[in-house]
Amino acid sequence: MGGKEILIKAVAQAIPTYTMSCFLLPQGLCDDMERMMKNFWWGQRQQETKLGWVSWKRMCNPKARGGLGFRNLKAFNLAMLAKQAWGILNNPSSLVARVLKARYFPTGNLLNAKLGSPPSYSWRSIHSSLEVIRQGTWWGVGNGKQIHIWEDRWLPTPSTYKVISPQIQNFEFPMVSSLIDPNTRWWKAEVLHATFLPFEVDTILRILISYNLPEDKLIWIGNRKGEFSVKSAYHVAHSMVNASEEGESSSGDPYRQLWRNLWHLNLPAKIKIFA
Structure with a gap:
């Protein structure tokens, strides 16, 4: 069993990696x-x-959650494609980024781009991974021009990162930049109190704004370093593909520490796998 585990992970699941990084x-x-x-x-x-x-x-769950750590191929495919999307977001001057923007989202940005008609298979593949980017990122506020107040994730509240205050009808300009005073380079307190619930007003006022008002920046929240990695993107994609099971095997799993201790025991692999 120990040898089979290595063969599956190092050979069978590694062979389609290049194809998965390009196509869905x-x-x-x-x-x-x-x-x-x-x-x-x-x-x-x-x-x-x-x-x-x-x-x-269940065997595709991480070893720390009672599985064997095999890859869920669909989730890994989305994570590899998300790497391509992340490269386009962070290098908009590249040739592929400029071609895709001219063809599919000339007036918007990648995260809000539509599939279009008729889309190429490459674009269809990248577009399918955008939800992984949305779930794994939040906006760092700069000048607020790219952040939608109610639709984007920009609040430092790890539960949702989104505004839960009800949206005001006929709001003049629903971007975060409308909440920032261009003269004082700080939040418009009176607008905040008139628009958001009290606890969200306090949360927003704690967000520091640079006096230079730089461009808004996407921040990866999939790992502690804040840097995109396929591994962290895979965990986001896996929770999307298998949401119900992920909810059951969250941090409340009573056996989590047991699994961790088991895999560190000095025992033959077949015994640990059987357990």
Whole structure:
């Protein structure tokens, strides 16, 4: 079993990595590849039937959550494509960024871009990963011109990062820049009190604004360093693909420390895997 784990992770799940970084694989293809890996794991050969004692979905959970750390191919595919999207966001002067912007979102930005008609397969693939970027980032306020007050994530509240105060109808300009006084380079307190709930007013007033009013910046929240990585993007994508199971196996898992201790024991791999 220990050897099979290494073969699946280092060979079977590594072979499609390059393709996954460029194109969105069909769900049927991902299911077929995972079925072959599952059959290999349980020892099935040709047409014989072998019983799978644990679901493949659970085996794709991290080892610290009772799984074996196999990749969910769909989630890993989205994470690899999110890396392409992140590169476009952070290097808008690159050739691919300029071509895609001219073709699909000439007047907006990548995160708000529509799929368009007829889209190329490359653009369709990148567009499918944008939700990973949205879920894994929040806006650092600069001049506020790119941040929508109610639709974007920009508040330092880790639960949602979004404004929960009800949106005011016919609001003159729904961008964060309308809340900043260009003369004092600080928040318009009277507008905040008239627009948001009291606790959100206090939260906004704690956001520091640079006197130079630089461009707004997307900040990755998938890891502690604030830097994008495929690994952290995979965790975001996996929670999206398998939201219900992720909710059950959150930080409240009573066996979390048990799993961590188990994998650090000096025991043969087959015993730890069986446990």
